[in-house]
Amino acid sequence: xxxxxxxIIRLFSSQGRTHLPCSxxxxxxxxxxxxxxxxxxxxxxxxxxxTAFYDSTLEQYALEPIETLSLRQMLEFGRxxxxxxxxxxxxxxxxxxxxxxxxxxRLMDLQFLPYIVVTNxxxxxxxxxxxxxxxxxxxxxxxxxVEQNAEFTVLLKRLVDEHAxxxxxxxxxxxxxxSKPFVGAKLELNSFLENMLTSRIxxxxxxxxxxxxxxxxxxxxxxxxxxxxxCDAVDFAVQRATQVARETYGCAPEVTCTxxxxxxxxxIPTHLDYMLYELLKNAMRAVVESxxxxxxxxxxxxxICEADTDVTFRPGRRYCT
Numbered sequence: 001x002x003x004x005x006x007x008i009i010r011l012f013s014s015q016g017r018t019h020l021p022c023s024x025x026x027x028x029x030x031x032x033x034x035x036x037x038x039x040x041x042x043x044x045x046x047x048x049x050x051t052a053f054y055d056s057t058l059e060q061y062a063l064e065p066i067e068t069l070s071l072r073q074m075l076e077f078g079r080x081x082x083x084x085x086x087x088x089x090x091x092x093x094x095x096x097x098x099x100x101x102x103x104x105x106r107l108m109d110l111q112f113l114p115y116i117v118v119t120n121x122x123x124x125x126x127x128x129x130x131x132x133x134x135x136x137x138x139x140x141x142x143x144x145x146v147e148q149n150a151e152f153t154v155l156l157k158r159l160v161d162e163h164a165x166x167x168x169x170x171x172x173x174x175x176x177x178x179s180k181p182f183v184g185a186k187l188e189l190n191s192f193l194e195n196m197l198t199s200r201i202x203x204x205x206x207x208x209x210x211x212x213x214x215x216x217x218x219x220x221x222x223x224x225x226x227x228x229x230x231c232d233a234v235d236f237a238v239q240r241a242t243q244v245a246r247e248t249y250g251c252a253p254e255v256t257c258t259x260x261x262x263x264x265x266x267x268i269p270t271h272l273d274y275m276l277y278e279l280l281k282n283a284m285r286a287v288v289e290s291x292x293x294x295x296x297x298x299x300x301x302x303x304i305c306e307a308d309t310d311v312t313f314r315p316g317r318r319y320c321t
Contacts, residue, residue: 061104061138067094071224074209075266078221081213085146091210092143092152100138102203103130109192116183122173126166133159153214160207163200170196205268227264228272230304230311231257237276245284253287253297255280259304265311 081087110118110127117123136159143152174193178184209222219226238255245252283300291297304311 057138058104058107058134061101061134062108064101066101066105067098069206071266071268074205075221075224075226078209078213078224082216082221088210088213089143089146089149091213092149095156095206095210096137096140096142096152098206099203100134102199103134103137106130106196106199107134109195113189113192114183114187116180117173117177117187117189120173120177122169122176125169126173129163129166133163149214153211156207157211160204160211163204167197167200201271221266223268223270224266225269226266228267228269230263230265231261233269233272233276234302234304236273237280240273240277241280241284244281245288249285249288251288251297252284254299255302256299257302257304259302260306261304263304263306263311 077087077091081091107127107130110123110130113123118127136155140152140155141148143149170193174189177187178189205223209224212220212222234255234257238257242252242255280300287297287300
């Protein structure tokens with residue numbers, strides 16, 4: 001006990017204290033030694049102020065109302081832009097105004113997710129990509145000239161391409177979160193996912209419409225094909241659905257198309273292709289699974305009926321009308 005007490009006394013004695021030359025700002029509070037080891041108690045460093053929590057920019061954009069835009073409006077505006085560059089500049093300003101608001105809403109949705117979801121590497125990748133796009137667009141000076149619009153179009157195309165893989169990253173992240181044995185069953189992410197997918201479609205349409213108003217193509221106004229042939233769209237969807245059915249089940253029913261085969265509509269081809277593909281894929285699955293083991297599958301019939309305002313596709317073993 002006496003030896004221990006002596007060591008403690010020597011440890012805290014002024015004779016054993018060692019001072020190292022340093023500036024006043026980074027000088028340690030205490031530095032002393034007992035000949036065997038050094039003991040340091042440093043003053044806490046000057047932490048950088050955390051401003052992200054108090055920055056309300058994202059919330060301000062998310063609270064602003066969204067400007068809706070119909071296909072008819074896009075066509076009318078696009079036709080005017082073919083003959084007047086001022087409409088192209090107006091389109092650039094609309095994209096600059098609308099995209100940050102829509103990105104801000106999705107970023108807020110991501111912030112509202114449970115901690116286990118937000119910390120997933122795939123979800124974090126999506127968040128970082130959205131945050132980068134938001135910061136890039138909302139800090140951008142307003143487009144006022146044709147030259148500025150050309151630069152803006154290049155930037156917009158790059159952002160669209162960067163966001164292309166984000167859908168797969170989102171799906172992978174949610175799949176991993178749902179696979180957690182304890183947490184997965186408690187997560188309710190359907191509404192979140194629906195908002196993310198719907199907003200993604202609207203953002204891409206806004207961006208790609210402006211990009212293609214600048215980079216014009218014959219037969220198109222922006223991304224809208226002015227005379228999209230419905231029979232050709234059905235044939236393309238049939239090829240894709242047939243390939244998937246054969247890879248999955250080893251067989252696929254035949255598809256016939258009748259009716260107004262020369263009918264055309266103004267529409268976005270990729271959107272119609274996706275909808276027809278999903279309809280036909282589900283129809284083929286229903287036919288194959290309900291006639292399992294039969295040597296010959298009944299055909300799927302599609303009838304195209306031309307109407308003044310709309311077209312309806314309803315897959316069935318008799319007709320898709």
